[in-house]
Amino acid sequence: MGGSDVARTGLTTVAVVDDHPAIVAGIESWCAAADPPARVLAAGATPGVAWTGPGSEADVVVFDLMLSGSVPHYGDLRRLVDAGRHVVVYTMREDRDAILTCLDIGAFAHVAKTEGAAHLVHAVHAARGHVPYTPPAMARAICTDTRPGRPALTPREVDVLVNWFACESKEMVARKLNLSVRTVNSYIDRVRVRYANAGRPARTKAALVARAIQDGVVSLEDL
Incomplete structure (x- = not known):
């Protein structure tokens, strides 16, 4: 095969x-x-x-x-x-x-x-x-990551991020939050930019989850 x-x-x-x-x-x-x-x-x-x-x-x-x-x-x-x-x-x-x-x-x-x-x-x-x-x-x-560089996320960015971690796709997040997929992508991209500017890039979903856990946005029990 x-x-x-x-x-x-x-x-x-x-x-x-x-x-x-x-x-x-x-x-x-x-x-x-x-x-x-x-x-x-x-x-x-x-x-x-x-x-x-x-x-x-x-x-x-x-x-x-x-x-x-x-x-x-x-x-x-x-x-x-x-x-x-x-x-x-x-x-x-x-x-x-x-x-x-x-x-x-x-x-x-x-x-x-x-x-x-x-x-x-x-x-x-x-x-x-x-x-x-x-x-x-x-x-x-x-x-146990104590490195500096924690960006300030808006409540809406946090809301989109948490729902994306819990859902299988951005389309599901969009339906749940009554947003367009383009808007969901925009929020996630803005969060990635914030982390990149803070010297803590998050290129993958897993890396972004790690950042969110480190910064107290979500807990391991939420995933």
Whole structure:
């Protein structure tokens, strides 16, 4: 079955960037056994696997931050995000600085390898479906973030933001709040600009959720 055939089935497809064969084998097994299942289209020890061949068509890239060494591959993560790829960072790094840096760059979620199969599979499906997902280490990092740069949001911006987090689409938010989709997009774009101007960019929905939790706009229990 080719990449386009897989896409037509609605199956979540994955490219795995990890230099540990046992980890790759585990991810392939977890994805196949998931409900609903996902399929690993390509896997390799360098980011090139996500840029060429079947990996270039994958819905989600599972990315090991610490490939072949002790230096985080933030540059490769940024290039994937800038290209519009949905990236789930899956790594042994679970310290707050690493997690928050990944979210700042635009990773959809950060899953620590100690958190296991269920969290990774949930994060992969969430990334494909554009819905928030906060594994435990990521939640702890968000809740203990004390960095400055909290922008002032208007009550209407907060209202739109909270409803967007709770809904599957902007169309649903528009119907609920009796707004046009264009107006909903405008509010969300303004919030992104406010955060970018404060030095805390939020390129993805997951990153914007993280910002909102950090700033007390929503709580984890609300998601």
